[in-house]
Structure formats: C-alpha cells, structure tokens
Amino acid sequence: MKLRCTICGREYDKPVQRCECGEPVEFELFHGEPYIGKTVWERFYDFWPVEPDPELSLGEGDTPLVKSKLGKELGIRLYLKNETVNPTWSFKDRGTFLAISHAVREGYKAVGTVSTGNMAASVAAYAARAGLKAKILVSEKASKEKLKAVSVYGADVIRVKGDYGRLYFESLKLGERLGVYFMNSDNPFRVEGYKGISFEIAEEITPDYVLIPTSSGGLFRGVAKGFTELFASGLIDRIPTLVAVQAEGCSPICRAFEEGKERIERFESPKTIAHAIENPHPPSGNAVLKLLREMGGLCVTVSDEEIMKAQAELAREGLFVQPASATGIAALRKLRESRRIEEGAKVVSILSGAGLKTLGQLDIRDVRECPLEKLDECLKT
Incomplete structure (x- = not known):
C-alpha cells in the first residue's frame, strides 16, 4: 500500500495523513476488473486500499443517477448524482466508511474529525456503528442546528476557541x-471512498462533464482518481472534463486557477450562503489546482443569488439540497451561456448533501390559511 505526495511526489510505504512538505498524499493507482456484487464495494473490490468491513456499513454508496428535466431547457443531457440519500445525507459517508474500516483494522479505539457539518455527522454516526469513541472538533461559531445532528449519535463534541x-x-x-485517528476532509482513505461516485456514474453513462462542488478538495480528488483508475484499467475510453465549482464569496482555488498561479492563497473574509464549501484555505487546494491543469478541467464560481435560484429549481424537481449542492447547476447555466459546454453534451452534477441541515437558511413560502368550512373554495383556487 504505497502513498505518494500529490505535489512533490515523495513516496511512503506506511499510512500517513500528509507529506512532510505539508501537502496531501494519496494511494498509488489501483487497477482491476469489476466483479459481480451487490454493492459498489464488492463490485470494485480491487480498487480499494483496505478491505471494506460490511459489518461497519450503514448502506452508503450506490446512490441514484437521476435524469434532470433542466437538461431539456439547457440543451444538454443532464444527470444528477444524488448523494443526499446516503445514511447521514451526504457524500461524506463513502469516505468515512473506508476510513473507519482502516481505523478498526489498525486497532484504534477513538476517531475524530474537524468539521461543523456533514463530515462531523458522518464520523459520529459511523463511530457509533463501530463502537468507537468520536471526538468532533467544531469552531466556536458552530450553530446549534448543526450540532444537534452530531451530538445525537453520542459523540464528544468540543467547541474549540481560537484559529x-x-x-x-x-x-x-x-x-x-493521543491515539485518536482523525479522518479530516482529505484523509487518504476518505479520498479513496469518493472514487465510488465515479465508478457508479461510469456503470450507467459516459459523461462529457462532471460538476463537483469543491471545498477542501477531497471530493474533487476522489472523483478525479476514480475516473483515472477506470481509464488506466481500460474500463472507459476517456476521462470526462471535471469542473470544480466554488462560491464567489469563497473561491481560493478558482482565483488561483484564473490567475495562472501554481499555489492557492488564503481567501480573506469569506462570505457565502454555501457554508459547506466555505473553506478559505483548503488543505487539498494545491492538489486540485494541479489536477485541473493536468486534466484540462474547469473552475467556475457562482454567486449566492445564482445558488439560491438553482436550489429552488432542484426543489421543483423534488430534490431538496443544501446550497453547496446547488452550485453545480448554477455553474452549468454560466457554462452553457458562455458555450464552454456544448449543446447535446452529457453532464453529471453531483448533489453532495441534503437541505435538511440548512433549514435555518430558508423562509416558509406559499403557505395559505383556510377555515375548514371553506376548504372546498381554497382547493379550487
């Protein structure tokens, strides 16, 4: 099981979280053939760096690829990879499952993460499943709404004052x-788990473009590595163009990409409704920047207004997503208007997390009052 630095290329023969140069590491490319199996973990058995333990699974992965009605309006074939149906309602469960499998195999009694949202809930849930202690470190600004979705699993939630x-x-x-295995945003096992999104997409269609909400960079790296491994194994004949999507109010990767820089810089005073991707200095930012250049990818920013419009459009299709998940649709409109995505293209937008954790950001709309005696009249209008 070799790990290689995503930037300097240094190799490690044992599991490490980051390279000595400070950049993230990833496992060498895996090759193989799909198996006949019920789950993505079984079908792509050769592609995982650790054997997934089915006893620790909560049913993550194998999420639906939904054809979108918006595709007709935009002149493309649009599909939505609905990660909101994972056990804790986000794509994070894929990476957590693989990282937990590693932690249990290595004998850890406690795991942890740094997060105020989806990843915190995911680690807390899977730690409970595995019988491990969970140490969840959150910022002092973390809302009660988000913390409820974490503490319910019995995790040790710690508000940290400071930077x-x-x-x-x-x-x-x-x-x-202290012997606590922290599976933070771009933990190498976590990134490996996200490859399953690419595998499942490729089982159904061969897309021309894949839109990826991008924060720390772990999801982007996982999707990129998944398609790369499929191509290297001869299972697909081309790799789709990958599009990193960030909010205008916090876009360190896109800014560096547009300015032709090799390294990201901290994005000062971030502010966006898409809190799930509001990372001013993403730990995998430089790795994503390198991938975008090597793979001919795109990086697009969208405004809060565009995000909210896209969120409403998805809701009208029956899909209630968090603002970060709607960024792909917002970016798609801009890409079609500028003709950077051609008519008739096959496009997949990843819906990374459900909207249930962001209810506080929404207003109640279109609710009418009606006396029971006049209900027939109300129903007619």
Missing part, C-alpha cells in the same frame, strides 16, 4: 500523540 484554520493540522498532531 479554526489551524485546527485541521493541530488535530493530526494531537491525534497521533
């Missing part, structure tokens, strides 16, 4: 010293 940006790296150091 939240440093917390990612401090947690890895402390975890190593």
